[in-house]
Amino acid sequence: GFSWTLPDHPKLPKGKTVAVVVLDGWGEANADKYNCIHVAQTPVMDSLKNGAPERWRLVKAHGTAVGLPSDDDMGNSEVGHNALGAGRIYAQGAKLVDLALASGKIYDGEGFNYIKECFDKGTLHLIGLLSDGGVHSRLDQVQLLLKGASERGAKRIRVHILTDGRDVLDGSSVGFVETLENDLSQLREKGIDAQIASGGGRMYVTMDRYENDWDVVKRGWDAQVLGEAPYKFKNAIEAVKTLRAETKTNDQYLPPFVIVDESGKSVGPVVDGDAVVTFNFRADRMVMLAKALEYADFDKFDRVRVPKIRYAGMLQYDGELKLPSRYLVSPPEIERTSGEYLVKNGVRTFACSETVKFGHVTFFWNGNRSGYFDETKEEYVEIPSDSGITFNVKPNMKALEIAEKARDAILSGKFDQVRVNLPNGDMVGHTGDIEATVVACKAADEAVKIILDAIEQVGGIYLVTADHGNAEDMVKRNKSGQPLLDKNGAIQILTSHTLQPVPVAIGGPGLHPGVRFRSDIQAPGLANVAATVMNFHGYEAPADYETTLIEVVDN
Ligand code: 3PG
Ligand code: CO
Known part of the structure; x- marks a missing residue:
């Protein structure tokens, strides 16, 4: 034995x-x-x-x-x-997600079926790093997931983007946002209410690691969940271009922004009855947000409002902590x-x-x-x-x-x-x-x-x-x-x-x-x-x- x-x-x-x-x-x-x-x-x-x-x-x-x-x-x-x-x-994660998307198995799993319950009445939120770096996430996987989820009943979709410039060239965020916007507009033509709702640079918003600085995660929470950020824009391409030029920050460090409608209201806060997927497959820089989204007891920052949601990670980020408890693809x-x-x-x-x-x-x-x-x-x-x-x-x-x-x-x-x-x-x-x-x-x-x-x-x-x-x-x-x-x-x-x-x-x-x-x-x-x-x-x-x-x- x-x-x-x-x-x-x-x-x-x-x-x-x-x-x-x-x-x-x-x-x-x-x-x-x-x-x-x-x-x-x-x-x-x-x-x-x-x-x-x-x-x-x-x-x-x-x-x-x-x-x-x-x-x-x-x-x-x-x-x-x-x-x-x-x-x-x-x-590894990148490969496992590719396989699950290619075979369609991702949609048969427990994780997807869990979030799908919200598609009728709630919004599907996708949060993660928007680039083709392949280290934490990949844009083409997000594109497939958007397509797959909308074909399976998601009617209202909000994407919360984190710009990269670290695993890819600085400045490339604009092109990635354009690609995503193009996909979302195609979904809108099919009658799906799909939009980018918020954003920020990965090193300043959300993607801290090993609990180095919870403020980073809080900035993301405020924009993604509460719909509040210091910068407000009508669309994400304008947001990224303007913030790069006016705040002289690079993609990694863009300040948080939200997209607002005609009346100035954020288009995509997370509310009761919504589903959230964090689409990074890599754990280290998503596990802190996963805790904020999943834990009832949480004292790392004031979440202000904790919506009742169905949350799944692209992968399970910590097997020991079983965090998150729902995920779309099993980790290696x-x-x-x-x-x-x-x-x-x-x-x-x-x-x-x-x-x-x-x-x-x-x-x-x-x-x-x-x-x-x-x-x-x-x-x-x-x-x-x-x-x-x-x-x-x-x-x-x-x-x-x-x-x-x-x-x-x-x-x-x-x-x-x-x-x-x-x-x-x-x-x-x-x-x-x-x-x-x-x-x-x-x-x-x-x-x-x-x-x-x-x-x-x-x-x-x-x-x-x-x-x-x-x-x-x-x-x-x-x-x-x-x-x-x-x-x-x-x-x-x-x-x-x-x-x-x-x-x-x-x-x-x-x-x-x-x-x-x-x-x-x-x-x-x-x-x-x-x-x-x-x-x-x-x-x-x-x-x-x-x-x-x-x-x-x-x-
Ligand atoms: C990061 O997370 O800082 C980079 O995307 C990858 O860097 P690492 O793999 O060296 O941690
Ligand atoms: Co590195």
Whole structure:
């Protein structure tokens, strides 16, 4: 029968302290001036790359290698950390929603039938990120859902949009709103009362994560549910264009607005008897709104009015909390993660990051599960992130603090695995500020040094990798790799992640001298890391895990 006991590795010992460092948004790309990692002083990561060739390599971090629909999909932290921690490739939210829409199964499920009850008398509200980024949501899925719901009886539909500019180019929001408006006008021709009702930029409205700043969610609640916002417009295209021009904010940070009718009344507050669907498939930035929509007891902000609604998520965002309780598509069932195996085999684990990435090295790493497997053997430390700023203002973020916590955990002798996420390359990369991203990369590199020095002191082992690319390429390029220029000859800044591979570097005095990367694995990806880390703890990975990256030669 099934057993949690891992087989001993035939050659590698137990009891070594293993540091697992995830550099968020740190890919490998050609060296040019838009590669902030190349431009920055990063002596530690450079020395790993230029060290023993059998201990540094690249792995895939995007597309099908991490369970995304196609190899045109850039990597992201959710799927990246899922793969790193689970050691297997799961079809992820984006793909599962595609399949459910294509087969029509989405409309047979419990979740859809639950919200459908409101179609006769109530309004169907769709709330989510409007872009084709494919990280949190996808516009084409929203289009299909609009079509499917209207064909199945939805007569009044309101869409509450969050503009992107983070997983896609800044300024692209206008085009996405135009596309949606066009679809909605076609529905109106068919006699369906369909409109955009509110909006705002994703980083300022609704899509906070890990409870960094509830004000963000409140701003969204006010606009979406109460129908109140500082800006009022007759239509959403005008709203986005005007706010971009007049408030000088980018898509990510647009202030909240509502669409009003001739008499100045909001066209789409959420009221008793309505149905709400949050159409993001990714959890981290929707779970806070899900709580506000679903919980009877809620004290994070004053909701003012709590309508009696039927609410479903595109996916269930937290399996542990069963939140939301209704959802249109079942999330990937990620089980038997490396974290759970190792803890059950006695590996004492410390995990740390700052707020904005804390859930990445815990929740995502552990297969979208919050909390400890065994609190006697685990400690998870969250360092509060700066809130209310964009991280180009403080590009060092909490890298030093994270590294010091990791160092202390390594030196304490209380842990076998010390795992961190260093957010700088990603969080600052997303701002599109190239100079600040260079500073960010340097800060991350300095943090790696502190951790590797501690590993040196205790005779341990390190594995340094990344979850996906970001800081290594800050410009949109054409097919042949040349920077794309806009009408005015300016480059188009790439705020998003990339399709680039990421490094895996291994070493440390505790690593058996015969360990080297295998050369016989076809196109390995992030999912191959879990088995590798299990080996470093002296275990073989379960048979169904993606194979280890290493072999041990006798010398
Ligand atoms: C975000 O949520 O900030 C971006 O859409 C994706 O970034 P992450 O995958 O690195 O968290
Ligand atoms: Co990112």
